[in-house]
Amino acid sequence: MKRTNTFTVRPLSDTAERLLRDLLDASAALWNEISYQRLMRYNNEDGFEGEDVWDADTGQLEGKYKDVLGASTAQTVTRANSEAWRSFFGEKKAYHDESNTSVTEHPEPPGFRGNEDEGRVLKGAIRKDAYSSEWGQRSRLVLVVGEDLRDRHNSPKSRLRLEVAGKPNWSDYSDQGRLELWYDETDSTFRASQPVTVSDDVRDTPLADEKAALDIGANNLVACTTTTGEQYLYEGRELFQRFRETTREIARLQSKLQEGRYSSERIRRLYRKRTRRRDHAQEALCRDLLGRLYEDGVDRVYIGGLTDVLETHWSVETNAKTHNFWAFKQFTERLVCTAEEYDISVEVRSEAWTSQECPQCGSTDRTTRHQDTLTCPCGFEGHADLTASETFLKRQIEKVVRPMARPVSSETEGFRDAENATRFQARFKWDDHNWSGKPHPHERPKEQRTDPSTVNRDGNVASGESA
Numbered sequence: 001m002k003r004t005n006t007f008t009v010r011p012l013s014d015t016a017e018r019l020l021r022d023l024l025d026a027s028a029a030l031w032n033e034i035s036y037q038r039l040m041r042y043n044n045e046d047g048f049e050g051e052d053v054w055d056a057d058t059g060q061l062e063g064k065y066k067d068v069l070g071a072s073t074a075q076t077v078t079r080a081n082s083e084a085w086r087s088f089f090g091e092k093k094a095y096h097d098e099s100n101t102s103v104t105e106h107p108e109p110p111g112f113r114g115n116e117d118e119g120r121v122l123k124g125a126i127r128k129d130a131y132s133s134e135w136g137q138r139s140r141l142v143l144v145v146g147e148d149l150r151d152r153h154n155s156p157k158s159r160l161r162l163e164v165a166g167k168p169n170w171s172d173y174s175d176q177g178r179l180e181l182w183y184d185e186t187d188s189t190f191r192a193s194q195p196v197t198v199s200d201d202v203r204d205t206p207l208a209d210e211k212a213a214l215d216i217g218a219n220n221l222v223a224c225t226t227t228t229g230e231q232y233l234y235e236g237r238e239l240f241q242r243f244r245e246t247t248r249e250i251a252r253l254q255s256k257l258q259e260g261r262y263s264s265e266r267i268r269r270l271y272r273k274r275t276r277r278r279d280h281a282q283e284a285l286c287r288d289l290l291g292r293l294y295e296d297g298v299d300r301v302y303i304g305g306l307t308d309v310l311e312t313h314w315s316v317e318t319n320a321k322t323h324n325f326w327a328f329k330q331f332t333e334r335l336v337c338t339a340e341e342y343d344i345s346v347e348v349r350s351e352a353w354t355s356q357e358c359p360q361c362g363s364t365d366r367t368t369r370h371q372d373t374l375t376c377p378c379g380f381e382g383h384a385d386l387t388a389s390e391t392f393l394k395r396q397i398e399k400v401v402r403p404m405a406r407p408v409s410s411e412t413e414g415f416r417d418a419e420n421a422t423r424f425q426a427r428f429k430w431d432d433h434n435w436s437g438k439p440h441p442h443e444r445p446k447e448q449r450t451d452p453s454t455v456n457r458d459g460n461v462a463s464g465e466s467a
């Protein structure tokens with residue numbers, strides 16, 4: 001099976017760091033030159049009419065960079081760029097195909113790594129046979145670099161050695177794929193992702209058998225309940241607000257376009273900014289959530305059948321706005337990819353709408369939702385989306401969500417009510433870099449996860465049992 005390792009790498013000296021930066025910078029420069037040549041042809045710019053993006057002379061560009069990058073890396077950058085273009089053409093086709101609803105936004109052709117004002121984005125790719133790794137107490141990554149780069153830094157070694165922080169999830173694999181390396185400016189670290197093939201019987205967490213269910217929306221991006229009693233909420237109002245402001249600005253600029261023009265560089269830039277911001281938040285959310293679920297011993301995540309929900313229960317406006325904003329299909333795919341790294345499976349289930357159902361008496365028509373709160377004449381009051389994820393989870397596993405022995409921590413910025421007093425709940429907000437909330441306590445001994453008999457049930461009644 002295919003898995004992906006992601007890890008932080010550290011150059012072992014200042015020289016090594018400068019060399020790595022130059023390597024990634026030159027990779028980005030080559031990427032940009034190839035993208036430029038292809039974009040000119042794609043847009044039928046003057047002098048390129050009738051040419052195809054594949055007519056760009058990438059061999060000549062590779063030649064220009066091979067002494068710096070090494071021939072294999074120059075070739076790998078070209079290949080990665082070609083894949084990006086093929087994927088763009090695939091998405092474009094899906095977007096124009098009315099029977100296919102997986103792509104809801106007009107895709108953009110592959111862009112440039114960085115811009116004139118902010119410089120290039122340091123990012124590169126290393127061919128599968130041009131690096132090696134050693135996993136153990138002191139994990140190492142060794143890469144091939146070009147001769148010119150070695151000379152420039154007076155580095156006598158033909159290879160660049162990097163230290164890997166921590167142990168990857170999948171250190172025992174039969175094959176490795178193309179290594180992606182980049183500099184993450186948000187926390188000033190170099191990161192790498194490495195696709196690997198591992199044998200089917202390797203399991204990362206043999207004890208994990210807990211489940212989690214997700215409710216996905218626009219106001220609260222994700223509400224999650226696990227069978228260990230944990231509940232996580234990722235708030236999206238501010239993010240959505242900013243998305244909407246950018247959308248309005250795009251509409252305003254579009255209304256001012258001259259007749260016959262459909263876009264401008266400024267509009268395209270806003271689209272890209274909007275998409276990038278959302279992608280960044282989604283990516284970080286997937287990592288944060290899956291990391292927590294992994295530590296909770298979850299091996300399966302259920303996601304409700306969002307298409308059904310959107311089609312039948314949401315207003316047209318909500319439907320359109322969340323479709324664009326959240327790009328559900330893309331989010332689900334991202335979630336599946338991240339979950340794979342942790343060996344957590346994701347199942348999308350078609351499910352009747354659960355958000356209005358009272359978990360205490362089962363009523364669906366007597367409940368009222370006001371903003372985030374669901375109330376019922378039977379006395380129930382709880383967070384609507386968290387309750388929905390809990391109801392959905394119960395349906396999937398057909399067993400009661402186990403109450404937790406420990407009461408809600410006073411440090412936890414969460415909320416509690418009669419039904420939820422025994423749960424751990426945490427809320428997270430996006431601050432442009434991280435999903436932050438109050439720290440997630442991990443003091444709970446591990447055996448409580450796997451042995452329910454240690455859970456003190458006195459006075460703690462799970463909501464499903466009180467009906």
Ligand SMILES: [Zn+2]
Pocket residue numbers: 358359360361362363376377378379380
């Ligand atoms: Zn009720």
